[in-house]
Amino acid sequence: MVLCPKCNTELGDDVTECYVCGSEITDKDEEGWIVLGTIEDKISADFAREALASYEIPAVVFSRSGFFGAAGLPLYSFYSDRPALFEVSVPASHVKEAMGVLDMVIGDRWQRADEKEEE
Numbered sequence: 001m002v003l004c005p006k007c008n009t010e011l012g013d014d015v016t017e018c019y020v021c022g023s024e025i026t027d028k029d030e031e032g033w034i035v036l037g038t039i040e041d042k043i044s045a046d047f048a049r050e051a052l053a054s055y056e057i058p059a060v061v062f063s064r065s066g067f068f069g070a071a072g073l074p075l076y077s078f079y080s081d082r083p084a085l086f087e088v089s090v091p092a093s094h095v096k097e098a099m100g101v102l103d104m105v106i107g108d109r110w111q112r113a114d115e116k117e118e119e
Contacts, residue, residue, distance in 0.1 A: 003058045032092045033060070036099060037112040038085050044109045045086035051105040057094045062087045 002011045002025055004018040011018060016025055039045040045061045052059040064085040088110070090098040102110055 008053055008056070008058050033089045034092050034095050035113045036088045036090060036095065036102065037110050037114075038064070038087050039106065039110045040085060041109070042086065044106055045088070048088055048102055048106050048110065051101055052088075052090065052098055055097065055101050057090055057098050057101065059098065060089045062089070 002013055002015060003009070004011060004021060004023055004025065006023040007018060007021040009018055009020045011025065017023070018025060039048055039061075049059050049061045064087050088098075088102070099112065
């Protein structure tokens with residue numbers, strides 16, 4: 001997956017120009033992505049992704065709970081009785097800034113990955 005450097009649209013790997021804003025895609029260096037942490041509800045996860053995008057920080061939110069898209073499937077795990085779990089990842093170069101943004105806009109509704117390791 002390649003992200004447009006201007007509008008952060010997810011593009012295919014073989015794309016040379018963004019089909020949304022028309023920007024040329026020249027930098028295809030593979031940058032490592034880091035899992036920042038988890039969020040337990042979809043609304044907060046969507047808000048986190050939008051907040052990061054407003055700061056021009058590419059972000060990917062994966063469901064770890066069995067929720068797939070907005071097709072009306074449950075927001076709770078199919079596999080356990082725990083609440084939904086959404087994992088937020090950003091490029092390694094944006095980790096510090098992204099954590100600051102999430103602390104500011106999401107607050108205690110997210111748990112940092114490094115905090116889980118300490119427990």
